[in-house]
């Protein structure tokens with residue numbers, strides 16, 4: 001009987017831990033921001049790393065448009081792939097906890113859209129189609145920036 005009670009206690013404790021972890025994973029480390037957005041609280045290094053990734057996204061979006069304007073679909077595909085899901089592999093686990101689920105979803109969706117741009121550029125070689133895809137992917141940039149900002153909580 002005693003060991004039975006103990007196992008129930010263990011189950012209860014584990015369930016609470018799982019629930020707390022899932023809650024953190026869903027909500028992330030966010031605070032309301034005075035500009036009406038949600039401020040994701042990061043360390044200085046994490047913020048710098050993400051902002052660098054952002055500047056790479058901007059640079060790659062411009063480079064894809066330049067390549068598609070000269071019908072260079074091989075370059076479109078290479079650049080799009082470098083912004084796709086493969087680039088996610090280097091993201092540290094600590095960031096996954098701090099970034100709210102909704103934001104992660106938009107981020108992953110953007111990477112998947114870049115992967116689709118790469119596949120279609122190689123397969124279809126249709127500039128109108130690629131431009132439309134870049135425009136659709138960039139709606140995610142707009143949506144995420146409208147909702148979130150990054151704040152470094154240590155200096």
Ligand code: HEC
Pocket residue numbers: 051052054055057058059061103104106107110137138140141142144145148149150151
């Ligand atoms: C999942 C959310 C998300 C997506 C998607 C996203 N961004 Fe960002 N981006 C942010 C946040 C948050 C910031 C910080 C804004 C702030 O703190 O005011 C940022 C900042 C930036 C910056 C400023 C970098 C700096 O050095 O200050 C650039 C440029 C940028 N993003 C480009 C892009 C482009 C281009 C795309 C789409 C291809 C994109 N972002 C998609 C969340 C996102």
